[in-house]
Amino acid sequence: MDLPEELLAKIDEVITHYPESKRSATLPLLHLLQRQFGFITTESVEWIAQKLELEPINVLELVTFYPGFRQSAPGKYHIRVCRTLSCAMAGSEELMESLCREAGIDRSGVTHHDPIAVGKDGKFSIEFAECLASCGTGPVCLVNDDFHEAVAPQDASKLLNKYK
Amino acid sequence: MAESIQYKRGKVPHKREHRMIFRNIDRVGWDPSLATYESDGGYAMARKALAMDPAQVTEEVKASGLRGRGGAGFPTGVKWTFIPPANTKPVYLICNCDESEPGTFKDRYIVHQDPHQLLEGMIISSYAVGAHIAYIYIREEFPEGAVILEQAIAEAKEKGYLGKGIFDSSFDLEIYVHRGAGAYICGEETGLIESLEGKRPYPRIKPPYFPAALGLYMCPTIVNNVESLCHVKHILEMGGEQYAKLGTPRNTGTRILCVSGDVRKPGYFEVEVGTVTLGELIHDLCGGLHDGRTLKAVIPGGSSAKVLRADERFNIRQGDEQVEIGIEDIPMDFDTLMACGSMAGSGGVIVMDDSRSMSWVINNINHFYAHESCGQCTPCREGSLWMQKITDRIVAGTASPDDVDTLKSVADNIEGKTICAFGEAASWPVQSFIDKFRDELVADTDPKNAGKFVAPEGMLAAVGLK
Numbered sequence: 242m243d244l245p246e247e248l249l250a251k252i253d254e255v256i257t258h259y260p261e262s263k264r265s266a267t268l269p270l271l272h273l274l275q276r277q278f279g280f281i282t283t284e285s286v287e288w289i290a291q292k293l294e295l296e297p298i299n300v301l302e303l304v305t306f307y308p309g310f311r312q313s314a315p316g317k318y319h320i321r322v323c324r325t326l327s328c329a330m331a332g333s334e335e336l337m338e339s340l341c342r343e344a345g346i347d348r349s350g351v352t353h354h355d356p357i358a359v360g361k362d363g364k365f366s367i368e369f370a371e372c373l374a375s376c377g378t379g380p381v382c383l384v385n386d387d388f389h390e391a392v393a394p395q396d397a398s399k400l401l402n403k404y405k
Numbered sequence: 406m407a408e409s410i411q412y413k414r415g416k417v418p419h420k421r422e423h424r425m426i427f428r429n430i431d432r433v434g435w436d437p438s439l440a441t442y443e444s445d446g447g448y449a450m451a452r453k454a455l456a457m458d459p460a461q462v463t464e465e466v467k468a469s470g471l472r473g474r475g476g477a478g479f480p481t482g483v484k485w486t487f488i489p490p491a492n493t494k495p496v497y498l499i500c501n502c503d504e505s506e507p508g509t510f511k512d513r514y515i516v517h518q519d520p521h522q523l524l525e526g527m528i529i530s531s532y533a534v535g536a537h538i539a540y541i542y543i544r545e546e547f548p549e550g551a552v553i554l555e556q557a558i559a560e561a562k563e564k565g566y567l568g569k570g571i572f573d574s575s576f577d578l579e580i581y582v583h584r585g586a587g588a589y590i591c592g593e594e595t596g597l598i599e600s601l602e603g604k605r606p607y608p609r610i611k612p613p614y615f616p617a618a619l620g621l622y623m624c625p626t627i628v629n630n631v632e633s634l635c636h637v638k639h640i641l642e643m644g645g646e647q648y649a650k651l652g653t654p655r656n657t658g659t660r661i662l663c664v665s666g667d668v669r670k671p672g673y674f675e676v677e678v679g680t681v682t683l684g685e686l687i688h689d690l691c692g693g694l695h696d697g698r699t700l701k702a703v704i705p706g707g708s709s710a711k712v713l714r715a716d717e718r719f720n721i722r723q724g725d726e727q728v729e730i731g732i733e734d735i736p737m738d739f740d741t742l743m744a745c746g747s748m749a750g751s752g753g754v755i756v757m758d759d760s761r762s763m764s765w766v767i768n769n770i771n772h773f774y775a776h777e778s779c780g781q782c783t784p785c786r787e788g789s790l791w792m793q794k795i796t797d798r799i800v801a802g803t804a805s806p807d808d809v810d811t812l813k814s815v816a817d818n819i820e821g822k823t824i825c826a827f828g829e830a831a832s833w834p835v836q837s838f839i840d841k842f843r844d845e846l847v848a849d850t851d852p853k854n855a856g857k858f859v860a861p862e863g864m865l866a867a868v869g870l871k
Contacts, residue, residue, distance in 0.1 A: 258581040260538075261495075261622045264603035265583075272545075272584055299603075306605045306779075309545040309586030321546070325507045326708060326769050327665035327755055353776075371589060371773055372507040373546050376665035376753065377672045386548040 242284045248277060252292070263293045267300055271310055280311040308356075308370070316359050316366035318404045320344075321383040324369035327376035332394055333369075336380045339397035340367060365401065419674060419690045423651070423659050426635045427511075427675040429519045437553050439560040442521035448566060450641045454529040455574045462533035466637060468645030470657035474511075475501055475592070475630030476707065476751045477826075478739045481637070485534050485627055487617035494624040498536040499601070500527055502543040502550075502631050503585055503592040506707035507773060508753025511661040511673055512631035516543070516550040520557035524580065526634035528571065529641060531578050534627050539580045542597050545587050554582045589777035593825050594628040595620075596779065607781040608825035632661060652678035656738035660749075664691050666756040667698065679741070683713075684733025687756055698758035702841070703732065705742055706750025708770050709830035711837035719745040747837075763842040764849040767834060768796035774831035782823040788815045789831045804850040812846075813839045 244252075252270060259265035267289060274285040281304045290297040304310045322328075322337045341348055341358070344365040348358040351368075359366040375381045378390035384404060392400055416431035418424050429435050429445070442448070454462050467482030488496060500523065504512040515523055523541075531539050543551050558580055561567045569577050588606055590596040595614055596606035598621050613619060620626020636658060640648045649657045656678040665671045669692035674681075676690075683703060687693065694700060700715040713732050720729055721744045735741055739749045757766060775793035780786040795812045798804035816832035816839075823829075839846060 258579075258583075261624075262602060265601055267603035268586055268600065269584065271586070293603075302605055303586070303603070307545075307586030307588050308776075309588075324769075325773050326766065327508060327671075329769050330666055330757075330761070330766075370546065370587070371776055372505050374504045374510045374513050374544070376508050376510050376755070377663060379665065383546060383548075388549065 242288050244277070248273060256293075264295060264299070266293060267295070267303055268307075271300070271303065275310060279314050311357060313357070314359070314363075315357055316364050318365050318384050319357075320365060320367040321370035321373070322367065323371070323373040323375075323379065323381050325372035325376075328373075328379035328381060331379035331391075333380035335394040336382070336392055336397065337367070337369065339394040340365075340382075340401070343398045343401050365404070421681055421685070421690060422675050423677050424675050425639050425659050426515065426522070426632060427661060427673065429522070430514045430673075431518075435518065437518060437520050437557060439521055439557065439564065442519070447521055448525055448572075450638045451525050451528045451566065452572050454532050454641055455572055455576060459533050459535060462529060462641065465645035466533070466640055469636075469640040469648040470645075470655065471633065471636050471640060471648070472656070472739060473630055474632035474636070474660055474752065476506060476709075478749060481629060481633050484617060484629075485530075487615065488534060488625040488627070489618055492625050495538070495622075496534055496536045497621045497624060497626040498527060498531045498534060498539040499594075499597065499621065499626060499628045500539065500541040500631060500634055501592060501594065501597060501628050502541050502547075503589075503597060504547075504631070505544055505589045505592055506709065506751040506753055507770070508663060508665055508704060508707045508755045509751040510663045510665075511752065513547065513550065514673065515631055515635060516547060517553055520554050521561070522635050522638065523554075523631055524557055524561055524567075526636070526638045527580060528566070528578060529637050530627070530629065530634055531580075532576055533637075534625075536627070537577050537579070539578065540583045540601060540621075541580065542583050542585060542591065542601060544585045544591075551582050551584050558582065588779070589773075590779040590825075590827060593827060596825065597628060598626060605779070607779055608827070610824045652680065653736070653738055655740055660752055662686060662737060662752050662754055664754045664756065666754075667694060667758040667761070668756050669693055669695060676737070679736045679738030681737055682733060683735045683737060683754075686737060686754065687733070691756075694756075694758050698760060700732075700756070701759045701761060702757045702763065702766075704753075704755040704757075704834075705735075705737070706748045707753040708755065708773065709748075709833055710742075710750045711747040711833050712841060713745065713747055714841040717745075717841070721745065762800075762849070763838055763845050764796065764799045767838040767846075768793070768800045770834045771796045771831075774827075774834075778827065778831065782828065784819045784822045785828045785831060788819040791815050792831070792835055799846060799849050802849075806847055806850045808850055809839060809843060809846050 255269045256266045270289045286300045289300045346358050346360045357368045381390050411433040413431045463485050471481045472478040585591045591600045591606045593608050595609035600606035616626040651658050659675050660678050661675045663673050674690050703713045742749045771793040775789040778785050778789040816835040819828045820832040
């Protein structure tokens with residue numbers, strides 16, 4: 242697996258944060274490789290295992306546990322809409338519907354184990370997230386690392402236009 | 406509060422507030438840089454602490470009566486003294502910044518707008534407990550917050566406030582940011598520790614795994630919430646005894662209440678603990694309910710807290726007297742909310758008016774807990790999903806009338822039967838909604854009401870109902 246020098250240096254630096262146990266660096270390394278490739282590939286799991294002297298299953302079991310890791314490619318912009326109570330009361334279900342409509346995403350195939358729906362052109366993908374901890378400004382969503390508050394369902398296209 | 410502080414338009418604190426931790430939130434001319442923090446007197450308390458005996462710092466925190474702001478309300482200073490006195494292993498401090506209890510949104514603002522306040526609190530606390538490595542476990546959904554904290558740490562390190570011999574003392578301290586990956590269970594301190602060790606965050610059983618004795622890498626570990634750690638700085642500034650005069654006895658200091666749901670002005674309010682009633686919070690600080698609406702229910706301390714019904718009456722002790730009060734008379738402190746059968750929890754208050762269906766609300770909550778159960782204990786793993794499936798049927802209009810009793814029995818068989826408190830967190834909402842809104846839930850199982858609720862496509866598809 243070819244990784245840029247800069248990323249390799251970053252990985253080595255991160256491992257020093259855990260002088261007691263390299264295994265602690267598994268989560269940070271998964272984050273770095275997901276950022277690099279968009280999702281966690283089998284090669285990434287094996288690479289991390291080798292780097293941290295673990296078995297691949299020690300890494301894979303984290304990928305399958307944590308909702309923050311994906312095993313397939315998301316869109317260029319990945320949207321996470323908060324589904325939990327305060328945001329739902331403020332209209333997050335409606336927001337999800339209008340975002341899907343505007344971005345041309347079909348969520349009918351979504352399941353618990355496969356929660357992400359990707360649009361046909363691969364530009365946007367979307368999923369519900371549990372409480373994003375901004376209950377006073379719902380409905381809220383994350384688009385990649387950008388946080389958006391009080392997004393009215395009717396403003397879905399305005400939000401998507403920022404990423405066009 | 407100093408007169409000179411100006412706040413941004415529309416963000417001016419309410420006159421009932423006592424801003425200490427949130428002093429710099431929404432402040433005009435404020436930014437998260439070290440220079441700004443220092444120009445306002447920042448890091449003076451870290452210097453002061455380093456000149457004290459560590460045990461003396463702990464004594465001040467004990468004297469302050471500070472109770473943990475993450476949810477359990479356990480006295481912070483007492484927690485620190487649980488480190489075995491004969492310990493020879495390294496000690497770790499962990500800041501729990503996994504803020505994810507539905508209804509809670511306070512740590513977010515501290516991290517994004519005033520990161521050095523948190524670092525200063527952590528420096529003082531690390532010194533008190535003898536930790537030379539501290540971790541900030543921040544939830545993955547705060548990507549910007551993680552960057553801000555890393556920048557703040559780099560600035561502090563550059564100045565010699567972190568690293569070897571901090572503030573020219575002989576004390577070494579490194580603080581590292583560790584990002585979670587979207588799992589609510591990592592807010593549970595032993596789950597967090599497992600996660601930080603690079604494992605699945607399955608909580609550990611207590612005893613024997615009390616973190617203060619057997620925590621990270623089986624070493625003594627103190628896990629404190631973001632807000633609690635920030636309070637430590639102010640305790641040192643005021644002195645523990647003086648701090649204890651804020652709030653009410655046994656419920657000292659200030660705390661940040663986060664209000665969401667059906668109020669005109671949802672938001673965060675830092676008040677002296679117990680000096681504001683639930684009614685004042687809703688009608689005065691939050692501008693009241695929407696036009697023509699009446700109060701139906703309140704979840705007072707994050708979604709795990711038992712719901713309170715608007716017309717409930719409670720018998721509580723006030724001073725030497727036993728008095729009967731209504732929901733709006735409840736002072737927002739740890740002890741009274743517990744006496745009313747709920748809890749102050751994480752300070753997240755969710756207000757619901759008469760437009761809300763209680764079946765819909767409890768179903769939303771059940772989806773959360775079913776999604777977030779770590780799966781380690783059978784009653785919780787299976788039960789949380791069963792509870793979700795039952796309320797899915799209720800909102801889909803396909804339930805049978807005895808489903809409400811089944812739901813209750815599932816909840817009763819989770820509570821007290823799991824390794825960690827998630828079992829209670831998942832079952833208390835269900836038990837309390839059934840206890841207080843049984844008639845509404847049973848009425849919603851009537852086939853006549855089928856189709857009354859429109860549940861989202863994804864939710865129903867996920868359980869095979871659509």
